[in-house]
Amino acid sequence: MVTCSILNDFDNIYRPENYYTIILYPGVEKYETLNIILEPLIMELRKLKEEGFRDNQNREWKIELYFSSDWKFLAMCLGLNAANSKYFCPWCEVSKEQQGDFSYEWTINKTMDQVRENYTFYKGHIRPAIFDMIPLQNWVPDELHIMLHITDVLWRLVIDELKSRNTWGNRARNVIIEEMKRIDVKFHFWLEVGSTSWQYTSLMGQDKLIVLQHFDLTKLFPNSRATQIRNLWDNFYLLHKAMKDQKTDAKQFSDDARAWLCQFLDSNHFYQAGDITPYMHVLVYHVPEMMRIHHNFGLAAFSCSAVEKKNHQQVSHFFKKTTKDGGIGKGRKSAIVDILEYENRVLYFNNHDEIDLIRLPKRLRSK
Numbered sequence: 001m002v003t004c005s006i007l008n009d010f011d012n013i014y015r016p017e018n019y020y021t022i023i024l025y026p027g028v029e030k031y032e033t034l035n036i037i038l039e040p041l042i043m044e045l046r047k048l049k050e051e052g053f054r055d056n057q058n059r060e061w062k063i064e065l066y067f068s069s070d071w072k073f074l075a076m077c078l079g080l081n082a083a084n085s086k087y088f089c090p091w092c093e094v095s096k097e098q099q100g101d102f103s104y105e106w107t108i109n110k111t112m113d114q115v116r117e118n119y120t121f122y123k124g125h126i127r128p129a130i131f132d133m134i135p136l137q138n139w140v141p142d143e144l145h146i147m148l149h150i151t152d153v154l155w156r157l158v159i160d161e162l163k164s165r166n167t168w169g170n171r172a173r174n175v176i177i178e179e180m181k182r183i184d185v186k187f188h189f190w191l192e193v194g195s196t197s198w199q200y201t202s203l204m205g206q207d208k209l210i211v212l213q214h215f216d217l218t219k220l221f222p223n224s225r226a227t228q229i230r231n232l233w234d235n236f237y238l239l240h241k242a243m244k245d246q247k248t249d250a251k252q253f254s255d256d257a258r259a260w261l262c263q264f265l266d267s268n269h270f271y272q273a274g275d276i277t278p279y280m281h282v283l284v285y286h287v288p289e290m291m292r293i294h295h296n297f298g299l300a301a302f303s304c305s306a307v308e309k310k311n312h313q314q315v316s317h318f319f320k321k322t323t324k325d326g327g328i329g330k331g332r333k334s335a336i337v338d339i340l341e342y343e344n345r346v347l348y349f350n351n352h353d354e355i356d357l358i359r360l361p362k363r364l365r366s367k
């Protein structure tokens with residue numbers, strides 16, 4: 001799904017209904033497909049950027065374009081290879097091996113002009129960028145995916161540590177389940193057929209924040225170790241909060257984020273440089289810079305969280321519709337048309353005061 005929203009509409013930027021769906025398709029995210037699907041949009045965006053927009057009262061608006069998404073979609077639209085590659089960063093030329101080295105000062109040093117002229121100039125760029133009319137500093141990292149991803153890593157490292165300490169057994173799993181119950185988070189372990197490795201529930205955003213704040217690690221680790229991990233988790237929670245706060249001082253954030261990464265790599269048997277992930281690099285090096293550049297809006301304005309909510313609403317409708325014909329195809333297509341028509345209707349009603357009296361449909365009905 002691709003949506004657009006008006007950043008200047010400050011008060012409403014967090015509401016899913018203020019994200020207008022312009023592209024919606026049920027297929028897999030693939031560069032070749034996206035390149036074709038997005039072509040009409042790209043042409044329009046280019047025109048908007050160059051000529052601005054004239055509204056129905058003949059006022060002219062200058063348009064500045066921004067981009068925000070999860071890592072996979074962002075990398076794809078930038079023509080960049082996958083996040084686990086050696087050169088992964090959309091904004092700078094860091095390599096995987098240099099991530100734990102604090103002697104480098106990574107800043108946004110790539111430019112979209114260069115990408116447009118010759119994308120192979122930068123290592124890791126394997127295709128032309130799709131949205132090459134948007135300057136690279138306007139490709140803004142998304143706080144939601146940074147939080148989701150880093151929390152996943154912190155949790156996985158805890159499980160890995162239990163396994164490596166040989167304390168991974170029914171008892172540890174039961175303790176985790178009990179503790180999750182206490183903090184009111186739904187969580188399960190299960191074994192897949194033919195496998196001996198335990199799978200566990202992938203937590204939703206809100207639950208991740210609850211675990212990050214309230215999970216009692218002393219139930220799994222000796223006190224000193226539990227305190228060490230708890231401290232790392234608390235500090236990440238605070239960083240995420242600060243990231244969303246428009247009043248956060250970028251310099252202070254930069255210092256705190258760097259201190260957090262040092263803590264993560266603490267020589268006292270904490271984690272390894274190889275455990276650092278691209279999202280952590282972005283958190284430490286590019287988020288502070290983006291805060292400075294976009295202080296008028298604040299990074300929270302670029303959050304994908306409203307779009308994720310919107311996606312959830314659409315998916316619910318989609319499944320209601322597709323399960324009707326056993327998901328054989330007809331329902332798939334019409335569900336998409338249905339969603340887009342519904343949103344267009346709502347948009348139309350919102351923009352035409354004279355028909356305000358007509359009651360808007362409260363929910364979609366599939367026939």
Ligand SMILES: [Zn+2]
Pocket residue numbers: 089090091092093094106281285286
């Ligand atoms: Zn970078």
